[in-house]
Amino acid sequence: MSIAIPFLAVLLIAGVCAYHRMRLAVWVALSATALVACWFLGADPVATAIAALLTAAIALPLLLPQIRKPYITAPLLKFYRRILPPLSQTERIALESGSVGFEGELFSGKPKWESLLSQPKPELTKEEQAFLDGPVEKLCRSINDWDITHVRADLPPEMWEYVKRHKFFGMIVPKEYGGLGFSAYAHHRVIQKIASISSVVSSTVGVPNSLGPAELLVHYGTPEQKDYYLPRLADGREVPCFALTGPFAGSDATSIPDYGIVCKGDWGGAQVVGVKLTFDKRYITLAPVATLIGLAFRMYDPDNLIGDIGDIGITLALLPRDTAGVDIGRRHFPLNSPFQNGPLHGREVFIPLSQLIGGEDYAGKGWQMLNEQLSIGRSITLPSTASGGCKSGAVVTGAYARIRKQFGLSIGRFEGVEEALARIAGKAYAVSALSQATAAAVDRGERPAVPSAIAKYHCTEMGREVVSDAMDVHGGKGIILGPRNYLGRAWQASPISITVEGANIMTRSLLIFGQGAILCHPWVLKEMRAAQNPDAEEGLEEFDRNLFGHIGFALSNAVRSWWFGLTGARIGKAPGDAYTRRFFRKLDRYSANLALVADISMLTLGGKLKFKESLSGRLGDVLSHLYLTSAMLKRYHDEGAPVGDQPLLAWAFHDSVHTMELALSGALRNFPIRPVGWLLWLVVFPFGRRAQPPSDRLGHRAASVLMNPCDARDRLAEGVFLTPCENNPAGRVHSALPKVVAAEPVERKFLKALKNSDIEALDFGAQLDEGVREGWITADERQQLEELRALTLDAIMVDDFDVHALRAATYYDGQEPRSSREAA
Structure with missing residues (x-):
């Protein structure tokens, strides 16, 4: 056993140093101290000597620039220039046109969360x-x-x-x-x-x-x-x-x-x-x-x-x-x-x-x-549009699900509908946070090239999912167009946002990771510039500094990924409060995972990576959801960490974490070089994938936020138009919710008494009259139930038309469409 102790000591110190990103000289000093201690404490002297020689053989060439630069860096620079993918002028301009904000931290494998939380909360003048x-x-x-x-x-x-x-x-x-x-x-x-x-x-x-x-x-x-x-x-x-x-x-x-x-x-x-x-x-x-x-x-x-x-x-x-x-x-x-x-x-x-x-x-x-x-x-523009639609759709759909009853129950009480409401609630919270975060980045003077692509893609995609779920909850109310329908046009228009300002398929598969991997990575762009420096000596100096910084960065992320995988990211220092600290730890893990897999992908695939769009899309999903969850945590703390928002934050967070693990799993299982993918799997998922989608219990809590008047619901609705005026049927449904909830105990009392009576009246008004005479309800409660019936009718009613009113005016003019090419 004493033979293994020196080697284990050196490896353990190397792991600790890599995890905490200490300098190479620190690792050498700590390793030397540990080996001396092993020598005096009785470890096998031969093993200790061999361990010392191996440490010296690794450390000395790297620590001495007169050895490192000519014999290690220079050959690697020649190799790097051969595998470096050529950048066209258009690609170069695209990379140099954007700036890097907190998304760069997410690519670091060790984000500085304090810099995120210290950013000022967006405020209006x-x-x-x-x-x-x-x-x-x-x-x-x-x-x-x-x-x-x-x-x-x-x-x-x-x-x-x-x-x-x-x-x-x-x-x-x-x-x-x-x-x-x-x-x-x-x-x-x-x-x-x-x-x-x-x-x-x-x-x-x-x-x-x-x-x-x-x-x-x-x-x-x-x-x-x-x-x-x-x-x-x-x-x-x-x-x-x-x-x-x-x-x-x-x-x-x-x-x-x-x-x-x-x-x-x-x-x-x-x-x-x-x-x-x-x-x-x-x-x-x-x-x-x-x-x-x-x-x-x-x-x-x-x-x-x-x-x-x-x-x-x-x-x-x-x-x-x-x-x-x-x-x-x-x-x-x-x-x-x-x-x-x-x-x-x-x-x-x-x-x-x-x-x-x-x-x-x-x-x-x-x-x-x-x-x-x-x-x-x-x-x-598009993230804000999606945010407005999602937030309004969430609170109005929650109110409708409470008001609309089937089989004597609000439809929101059925678990199938509850699942849809939970998705709506969580995604509306996420979209709101993401769209606010990118606007705030612009106000800080950034040109957020990568976050803007993330926001455009994910806000519009989640917007489409929210309106689709909202249509399902509304049923017939959603599919009959007319002045009372507040969802149909949004559902029809959702593919427009998906398509404009860069089609989402291309944004995901080419842009988010393709641009982010170079622009946000702490070393890659510096190495590329050093490799293209026309001054040979200066270029070698820059490349040497950046290359070995990159190597240490990659080793650190490998160690951090493996350690977080072993511990489930349950151990370690993290910011936030008692509720969110565990969330920040999880993001530390996936940040390290992303940085590691991105590095290995660029190293092994080189210029071919830009053509591996499925891999790029999956890694882009990881980067996107890291940014998205960061925006949600920032919003939560900016709002004063309200307890009422926790179900929304938790649902959206766990949904994103599950998505990140699925994306990483898909990337590694389909990695073009199979042995590399297997090795990465052992580092990233030593115990397999563990993240689960939001639980039913959590979904119930998130759905309840939408169906009950509360501060969390009001915060989610903040900033959208819900005034209950004639032209805003959605606002009328939203404003009806408190009155509906207040009337429910009276309604239950009345229906229970009616069911156990022998009253023959079939008309609702006549039944109310009987209820007052029998003493089941008071006159004021009768008025409350009449108002409830009117509010319910206004919420569920749909429109009908004369057949000629649905014909376009040009139908009578014989106008025919033509292509723009014909017109030209």
Whole structure:
């Protein structure tokens, strides 16, 4: 036994040092101390000597730079350059356009949770709160979604005028240009509230404040462009759209066939140098009503009029609607959610160079401009839209499940319905936290490229799942369209958010991990830059420092993954309170798992990893749910750690942890190099997968939050439009819940007495009269039951129509659809 003691001592010290990420010199010093102790305490001297020699053989070459750099680092640098996947200019721009926030900690394997919890809680200014309470509330009260989606297929003229007059289109325009100059968090709250009653109106308001002319002008516009266009965009004199997507390239700006040729032409009565544009765009939101068009195209200068580069590259320009040759086509009709959307065409449309966004200096920099600002718009508009729909859908579906009765019971009491309510509650909580987190990141000055992709993908996916479950709970109420239906249009529109601003399939399988693995990793991007450094000596120095930092990082994550797997992440220091500390420990485990598997994937697959989309998608799921659970824990602590929110937090957390383990399991079981996958499995899951989905008991508690008036339910509903006005049937259902709950004991008492009586009355009113005469209920209780019946009827009623009222007006005009290509 004494033979093994020196080796075990060195290994144990190595494990402890790796777990705590101590320097190599510390490991050597501690190992030397332990070996000396073994020698004097009677361990086998030969074994002790061998252990000392092995430790020295490992440590000395690594500690001495005159040995390490020429004999270890230099050969590894040559090998690394051979396996390094080539980065195109477009990929390089995409990586350099984003910044890294707390998501970088999640890739570290040892997140600094204190930095997350110390971030300031997002707050509205008095001016922003007043805007929400005033103009936004009034706008929501005026929204008749049935009139917008079925009758007009558009906003009423007075609503267009209202949103322009109150500068809804100018939320992101700075105050010095006449805009509102709101924070990203205020922008999120406005979109969230409007989306809770109408996705058409929220899209109409959201697009001018997302990636488009205003955002691009604020960051890149010339002084003249800013002074002229920004005030007009702020007050609605200009309605903007941005034309990127085309039939043959989708949203891939690097491949668009639309082009502009530098030439001379007439503009304003003078001959000037400009660009002659030919383009074919589709799916352009607000295009049918836009007065100012932002356009992405590839710019060419065959005659070298502005330089010596023929293919200048992707460029962005501004086109007034009345520019000669611009053809704004007829409208698209997006899934019965008829926000203004349509094609744009142009052939040899001339504009001067002064119409390029940023002027001539920004010619060819369009891809960089789009990437830098896309993450900001994508962080807010779609996640906020999903949040508004999920939060409203959750509290209203909970109220409906309490009000609607079958077999003498509220349908929410049936376990099958309860399962759906639990999913709705947990996912609404998660979406709310995630959408708030990305908006807060923008306000901190970040360009959250990876979090914005996470938020866009997961908020819209969970939004689709929430509305699908809500439709199931509502049953017939959900499928009969009409003014009383507050779910049908949301269900029809859910695929739109999934599709726009980057299709979710591609976002998950290519973008989240593909960009995150390089941008968020603490060492990979540094190594890549060092390997490409033209200064050989400086590059070797940088690569040496980063390579061995990376090796220590990988060893640490292997040890941490194995230890957390053995202990179930139940041991170790963690922040939070007594309730959330265990959650933070679990996230430490999955952070280490992600970092380890990502490192091994990049090492063994190299450039082939970008083509392993299933593996990339699964690892992206792990990163996404780490970010999502971090956002939920941040929200929980920002709210003061309310006990009432614990069922929602716990359900959403356990659902995410189960998803992470499934994703890791799928990645390792299908790892392209099978022995590597088997070895990683032993490190990551030494006792197999242990995470379970949320339990039925937890699901019952989460569902109960939705069906009972309580502080947790009110917090979940905060920020959505639930005023019980004529045009908001969802708000009426929500506001009925407290009265329904208060009347239930009286209802039970009355029904029990009625069942045991011999009263023959069949009409509900006559039965109530008998109940009062028999003394079962008082006159006040009779009134309470009558109100309950009226509230229930208002909640469950659906609409019916005259047959001609359902026919579109164009049915009588013989209008036929045509493709945008035909129109061109």
